[in-house]
Amino acid sequence: MIQDVKAFPVSFYFNPDAATSFFIPKYQREYVWGWSNWDALFNDLDESPSGHFLGSIICVNGQKDSMAGGKLELIDGQQRFTTISLLFCALYDKLKTNPEPDDDFNVEMVNLKNRIFIKANNQWRFEPSEQMQNKADFQRILSELFPKLVTAPKGLANFGNRRIAKAYKYFRERLAPLTISQAVALLEKLKSAILVKIEVQSHSDAFMLFESINNRGIPLSAIDIIKNNLLAELDKRPDYGIDRAFDEWKDLIELLPDPVVQERFLRQLYNVFNYLKRVEARGCSRATRSNLITIYDTLLRKRPVWLFHALQSQGKIYSALLNPAAAKDQWSEVTAANLQDLQRLGAAPAYAFLLWVSQVARSQVWDESKALSQMAWLLTKWFFWRNLTDMPPTRELDPMFVELIGELLQEMRSQSIAKLDEFVKHASDWLLARAAPEDVCDARLKGNVYLDNYESTRFMLCKLEEMHQTRENKRDLWAHDTNDRPVFTVEHILPKTENLGPGWVAMLEFNSKGTADAIRQRCAHQLGNLTLSGYNSKLGTMEFMKKRDRQNDKGDFIGYRNGLYLNADLAQRTEWNEAAMTARTDKMLKEVKSILSLRSNS
Incomplete structure (x- = not known):
């Protein structure tokens, strides 16, 4: 799982003689640190002795030696690396005003520039996220400091109101009253500050570490990791490309904006369709929070384009199941009303089954709206009594609906179910057998x-x-x-x-x-x-x-x-x-x- 854990000073990551660079993929979340974070970092460096501990980072490394060169994907540590890079820039801006630089100082300035850029090719040492114009804003700062190396970006409206610009402004203002020697002393403390580097081989390994690491970073969710891996695979496809993939991913996320719902959708999608060979991930009979990334990494390695299209089409259906307005447009007013009732009961496990019902209705050429409407009303009644009696218990609900799907599949394959009415009747009888007895319901x-x-x-x-x-x-x-x-x-x-x-x-x-x-x-x-x-x-x-x-x-x-x-x-x-x-x-x-x-x- 973990390849290597070592503590290095900041100067090791931003080594002026090394060729290693770090990047935040364009599809990761944006820079979110604010004034309190910048203030704490600056004060910690200023007030602490050399070697102040800044926390840890996690990077995915497929190489034998991550510091030997190449671009490393920074999975956890974006906030610190972005802030450190901006502080390096602010220090360069401050130190270049030295009216009497000597040879040693000039060497330090060259090294400082080469901490920001890779000496061999003048590429950026660190590339921020492209979200919320983070990368373009950082480019503007670099272009002002190093106009010969970086071209200024165009069309950056409201630059000063965004976090990258505000962070840079904050550090420049904190450095302004310092003497050159004080600024050099702060630079030395920044270079000697310690970051623990945790190397892992895969995104799945990286995610599992978030449960046990508590620092100032902003942890990623399972959906972030799966997205990163999926879009990285699609970026390798000349017929797809990262820009198209990223735009389509944004469309999917707009359908399911809540991270909790996104993760539930991914789990339920696998659990109800993994009887299909193209969906099955060997050794994973059921998706859980701990194996979710492993499952989707397995699927995307086999068929990344097919998987992405499946996520898009099923995500649209899942979104409509949760959204009355979308359900009304896609199916009918009655279907939307029944789905709304089900949602009011907090019947999250039911959506896995309804997602499958939608697929079955289309494959059997049944009336999809009628099938979903009848099933949603049946599930509404069933969940009302379940919630009132707490029978069956919550832990049994997810596997219960998977079992129901298996039962209905068996009946359909044996031709015992051929019509929608038969399908609904069989599901109703099956659910009734697992509901609380009538005397228990009356007593409640x-x-x-x-x-x-x-x-x-x-x-x-x-x-x-x-x-x-x-x-x-x-x-x-x-x-x-x-x-x-x-x-x-x-x-x-x-x-x-x-x-x-x-x-x-x-x-x-x-x-x-x-x-x-x-x-x-x-x-x-x-x-x-x-x-x-x-x-x-x-x-x-x-x-x-x-x-x-x-x-x-x-x-x-x-x-x-x-x-x-x-x-x-x-x-x-x-x-x-x-x-x-x-x-x-x-x-x-x-x-x-x-x-x-x-x-x-x-």
């Missing part, structure tokens, strides 16, 4: 559902309300405010807090004194005591009748006479006690099951 619905699973509780209340909405009274129950908080939240009719007011105590106890708090503890979190409100904080612990008739300053009802179906029976009541809560729980339980049940006889 009659219990403290609010405490057991808030999100499932809010979901079922929203579904109950949505089923009774019309075009005239439709409200967006999933809307968020300007702070990205849900507008409609779960409201306890009987307050859940202790120390109930005298009105509540009198209503609950009736002829049984001292029972109010026991009733609250038994009933407060039950389904029958819950509703939806966009004004939860304005209702709070006030008495029932005040909650029922509450209005805002405009005279609009914001209490239980607000027109919601869930509040229709509450709007006419004058009391709220244990009997009322129990009766409402039984009624709502039946309605929930009529909408979300997996069992047709419910």
Whole structure:
């Protein structure tokens, strides 16, 4: 895994007599260090004795001796190397103002130039990332310092507002009040500062080290490493090239911008299609976080172009599964709505199966929109009960869907499944056999559902309300405010807090004194005591009748006479006690099951 670990001074990496250079591939992330990082580095060098430790770097090295020459890909250490290079440039800018340079000083200046450039060919010692114009901004700085060696880039609008320019400006300003001898002393400290170089042979090895290395660097994700390796392979293809590959990669990332979703997509894509020989990576039956890079390195070595096209086409489908607007454009409004419901339940493991369903529907010439719509609604119901009962446990979900795919494949190959309806029915029966028993589901619905699973509780209340909405009274129950908080939240009719007011105590106890708090503890979190409100904080612990008739300053009802179906029976009541809560729980339980049940006889 690790070829070599050695501590070297900065002068070793930026050796004026060596030919080794370091580069950040254009498809890596941008330079992100800011003022606090620059300030800490400068102060550490200035205040510490010679040999200050700067951290570690990781580079991929296919050579026997990484310092013997050649270009090394810097996997971890971009932030430090970029900053060190900018500090070298700022020091050169400062020292060239020496009015009385002697021979030794002139040699030092030549060496400093050759730390920035390779002496033999005047190529840059270090090439920053091309992201966010990092490389072009660095080129501008070099062109101002060394106009005979570097041509100024064109069209660099807002140069001074970007990090490379700001870092260079910061160091120049810190160096400005120093004398020449003080600047030379700082240069010596920079050259003697220590960086630990960790050499590895592959990108996969590099990624595994990130788990155990903690320094000032910005660690890369699995998607970064896979991207680097994939685009490096495509760069070798004369019919593809890095520019085209990079542009197409950006399109893929725009479809799946969240790194967590990107990694999940790569895992799920492999797990549901690795029964195909062209997809299988030998020895990897299932993709996990630890072997993900190894899997994709194996695949891209065999078919990099095919793999990239597969990622693009499947990534577009995966993105649409997660994005209601895209789903509506690609399939239908009904499909988009069902996928939206599934997403609200946090059913991440389901997307692996839906990705496969999409592929099957197209290969079988079924109606893809209908197939996804029916499956999304089936999975919505299944995940609702799974989340409510925690059966099966989370750790079993990913392998369970892989098993379901294997079962359906077997049935299709044996001709037991030929039509979409048969496909859906078989999947439904299979999932039902792994769902919680009906008595367990009923017990959860009659219990403290609010405490057991808030999100499932809010979901079922929203579904109950949505089923009774019309075009005239439709409200967006999933809307968020300007702070990205849900507008409609779960409201306890009987307050859940202790120390109930005298009105509540009198209503609950009736002829049984001292029972109010026991009733609250038994009933407060039950389904029958819950509703939806966009004004939860304005209702709070006030008495029932005040909650029922509450209005805002405009005279609009914001209490239980607000027109919601869930509040229709509450709007006419004058009391709220244990009997009322129990009766409402039984009624709502039946309605929930009529909408979300997996069992047709419910």
